[in-house]
Amino acid sequence: MILSTLSRYRKLLLSFAGIALVFGLWEAEAYWLAATYKYGSDLLPTIQHVFSISLPQMARFGSENAKDSFLSGIVVLLDHSRYTVLRLVVGTALGAFIGIGLGLAISINRPIRLVLEPPILLVRNIPLLALIPLFSLWFGAQEVGKIAYVAFAIAVMLVINTVQAVANVRAIYVNYARTLGASAPALYRTVIIPSILPELLAGLKVALGVSWAIVLAAEFLMANEGLGKLLILAQTFFDVGRMLVIVLVFVVYSLILNAVFDRITRVACKWLPATK
């Protein structure tokens, strides 16, 4: 008991050390650049600069003549976050629903699988970024286009994941259920879906990670608001400090989403033997 709490404390400490190391390197690099080159501090501002100057400057993206302040800087960030997070969450949920549903449908039997798998593999091999202009043409550059794009990207990822997961279900569970009298629909409900759940959630976690990149890409190319748009704006001003603020905001959101997702996974898969 004492041993395990000690080691947990130690683990936490080591994780913090890793993060501190990254920030330390950043800070050292920033000072070195500033001391060595004329525009060094523009290439990589110090952490202190990012928080005390760049963050308040975010207010300027809100309205032309806003005064720089922490509060209005954060308000602007939150305001644009709304769009990005909404696109991400709605797009991912929709994509997961379609992808997993399609994956389960394909796995019903071999003929269906043989017909549907090749076109899906074909679509999966299209570089996702190549489709952004097409989606903005087909669905308009409005909300629908961006959400549809995220949903599409997530769906193509998860459909393969689901088919694979169903194929990996141990035959012994299926056989056991059948000898206990399970019908085909009951088999899906009581064996296939629960046993693929851990793999589905793992796939969804990867998809969620990618979905930040997807929504960002969509906002780069077809948005008037959102964190991706802010990043492009900051870039046009050559303001690395504000770009870093947005990157850090992404990191924070991503961490929160991951933590929430891990908790859901832990509850849903509490039956799973621990693997270390």
Add this chain to the structure above:
Amino acid sequence: MTMSSQSADATVAAEPRQTESAIKLELSHVGKVFKTERGDAYTALDDVNLAVQDGEFVCVIGPSGSGKTTLLSVMAGLTPATSGEVLVDGKPVRGPGRDRGVVFQQDSIFPWRTVLRNVEYGLEMAKVPKDERRRIAREHLKMVNLDQFEHFYPKELSGGMKKRAVIATVFANNPEVLLMDEPFGSLDYGTKTELQRELLGIWMRERKTTVFITHDVEEAVFLADRIVVMKLGRKTAEIEVLLPRPRTEELRLSEELARLRHRVAGLLAGTDVFPVVGGPLS
């Protein structure tokens, strides 16, 4: 070493037993030919005939590759026979069904269900009302001494406990025939003998017709009314086991059982000349 000197032993009889009970499970000229990856035909089962009486406990013993697991899979309806047929109460088997409960060699217990919900599974599939199936499941958990563990997940159980839970599940589903494929093969000796006694205890109460696959000579002799010896896909011998029931640990260590064990071991080794039912000795 020849065992023929013991063929007159009181505990051994060459003929199937004479009781006049009904045939529960019948295998008639069952054959199974697999296609290998190279495209060759491989005969896993060759004209196997077997009639299991209602309430009888039959052990099928054979070395690995003798086709005994394939035989069980065919009886379960999970593997279709290439020739012949399997009959339960005279009706041909067309696929798996709840009339034949199967305890597999590997862990088949559903890890995502608690022990209680595992035992309820078959009843749930049969749409037995919740209260009723809970009651039946609890009853069977008590039978295998797992009543303290109903809310445990399988990951929290030992190998022996998982096997017990599966046995409870299969019995709770009240099958006509019980098929067991080396269920205790992976357990240590103590757990194995304990589970054998428990299984016999439940079997004595419910008198399910049972086919039990094993490669363990002692296990076969301790459990069975009749032992079927298989080799290379063929039934090569049948031995009646007339040891008294209930079978106890004293009996396990008895001379009678030891003699029988030697006889079966001899048959497995192919050193005995013994009246053969259903095929030539190899």
